Amino acid sequence: MINIVFFGTPAIALKSLEYLYNSDKINVLAVVTQPDKPAGRGQKLSMSPIKQFAIEKNLPVFQPKSIRKEPEIQNALIELNPDFFVTFAFGQILSQEVLDIPKYETINLHASLLPKYRGANPIQRAIINGEKETGICTMITELGLDCGDVCLREVIKIPDDMTCVDLFDEISRKSPELLEKTLTGLVDKTIVPQKQSENGICMANKLTKDETLIDWSKPAEDIHNLVRGIYKYPSAYFVYNGKIIKVLETRVVKGNGACGEFVRLSKDGVEVGCGKDCILLIKVKPEGKGEMFAKDWANGLHISLPAKI
Numbered sequence: 001m002i003n004i005v006f007f008g009t010p011a012i013a014l015k016s017l018e019y020l021y022n023s024d025k026i027n028v029l030a031v032v033t034q035p036d037k038p039a040g041r042g043q044k045l046s047m048s049p050i051k052q053f054a055i056e057k058n059l060p061v062f063q064p065k066s067i068r069k070e071p072e073i074q075n076a077l078i079e080l081n082p083d084f085f086v087t088f089a090f091g092q093i094l095s096q097e098v099l100d101i102p103k104y105e106t107i108n109l110h111a112s113l114l115p116k117y118r119g120a121n122p123i124q125r126a127i128i129n130g131e132k133e134t135g136i137c138t139m140i141t142e143l144g145l146d147c148g149d150v151c152l153r154e155v156i157k158i159p160d161d162m163t164c165v166d167l168f169d170e171i172s173r174k175s176p177e178l179l180e181k182t183l184t185g186l187v188d189k190t191i192v193p194q195k196q197s198e199n200g201i202c203m204a205n206k207l208t209k210d211e212t213l214i215d216w217s218k219p220a221e222d223i224h225n226l227v228r229g230i231y232k233y234p235s236a237y238f239v240y241n242g243k244i245i246k247v248l249e250t251r252v253v254k255g256n257g258a259c260g261e262f263v264r265l266s267k268d269g270v271e272v273g274c275g276k277d278c279i280l281l282i283k284v285k286p287e288g289k290g291e292m293f294a295k296d297w298a299n300g301l302h303i304s305l306p307a308k309i
Contacts, residue, residue: 001027002183004084005077005102009034009048012172013088016109017053019176020086025184029080030060032067034091068095077101084183087141088175099141106141107182111171113153114139115196117204118146123171124164125204128229130221133157134167136175138182140193149193151182163231207234214238216260216309219276220252235285240309241301248291249283262298262307269294272309 006017006028020026031054039046047055054061062077064070078101085106087094099106112122113135126134135155140148156170185191207230214223214236227236227250235246257263257273264271269282281294 001025002084002187003027003029003080003082004086004183005030005032005080005082006050007032007085007087007090008050009091010089011049012111012168013109013175014049014053015172016086016088016176016179017050020180021053021057021059023180026180028059029082030054030062030077032062032064032073032077032090035063035065064092067092067098074098074101083187085141086179086183088179094141096143099143104186107151107179107186108139108141108146108148109175109179110137110139110146112204113137113155114146114150115198115201117202119204120206122204123167124207124229124233126229127158127162127164127167128225130225131158136171136178138178147196149195151186151191151193152178154178161228163228164233165231212236214247216272217275220274220279221277223274223279224250224252238309243287245287245297246285247281247283248285249281251280251282253278253280258306258308260309262303262305262309265295265298265303265305267295270298270303 002025004020004026006020008017021028031050033048033050036045036047038044051061062073064073067073074097082101083103085102087106088109094106110122112126114137117125133155135153137153138151139146140151142148154174156174158167182191212230212234214226227247230236231248235248237244237246239245253271255278257271257278259273259275261273262270263273263278269280271278271280283291284294284297285291286297
């Protein structure tokens with residue numbers, strides 16, 4: 001059995017933890033996850049999905065505020081004598097002292113085809129940039145940002161209608177087996193990690209609030225990609241009559257219209273002019289209301305076309 005400690009926090013990592021826990025080749029010794037955080041209207045402390053699973057399975061749970069600065073947790077991990085640390089969306093940077101604890105390596109699952117999209121938001125950035133494919137990599141964790149040697153990779157196609165939620169689900173589904181194959185392959189020496197190419201490096205920096213505001217002067221395809229790339233997390237938006245209107249579903253429509261102007265209303269939605277072609281708003285979430293079809297939103301406001309946003 002290969003003994004591991006699993007580091008992770010959000011739901012995207014849960015299937016990997018479940019799979020490794022149930023594997024007849026892997027023994028999960030403990031879990032490391034972020035501290036409980038306030039959530040919901042009541043702001044009650046909420047456990048991460050990883051912690052919830054660990055508690056159900058009676059696994060030891062460590063929740064450092066910063067594992068680099070907490071030697072007592074580091075010492076507890078040393079006593080576990082793990083073969084590997086496995087990290088997947090953990091949310092903290094590990095120090096060399098932590099990386100040196102396992103017998104073999106610390107293995108990270110990264111949601112891109114490295115060296116493309118190193119950093120915090122590889123899933124969203126790939127869709128926003130109109131990529132037709134992305135993937136997942138297992139890599140040896142080093143102190144630099146996602147720069148370690150790559151063990152295994154798997155390509156994932158990105159259809160034109162795929163949202164970041166769809167891609168999260170696909171990555172969550174495909175990651176567990178890749179992690180298990182990596183761990184067993186490193187132990188039996190059938191996998192030789194490969195250095196990342198110095199060509200094609202690009203960063204997936206955290207999204208800023210300014211980036212989520214729709215710029216109607218851009219091509220409709222770029223706006224469509226933005227909507228897909230931050231679908232519900234946190235959502236692309238525009239402001240109409242002083243209210244924030246989140247955009248949840250769109251489609252590119254060939255044609256012309258003044259940038260940022262409602263130009264047509266149909267049974268499918270509301271067309272808005274862009275820098276190139278038009279964008280069809282299909283579903284929106286107006287401020288203070290639930291999700292609705294854009295045509296119903298427009299009809300409810302009695303918008304007369306054409307109308308400037």
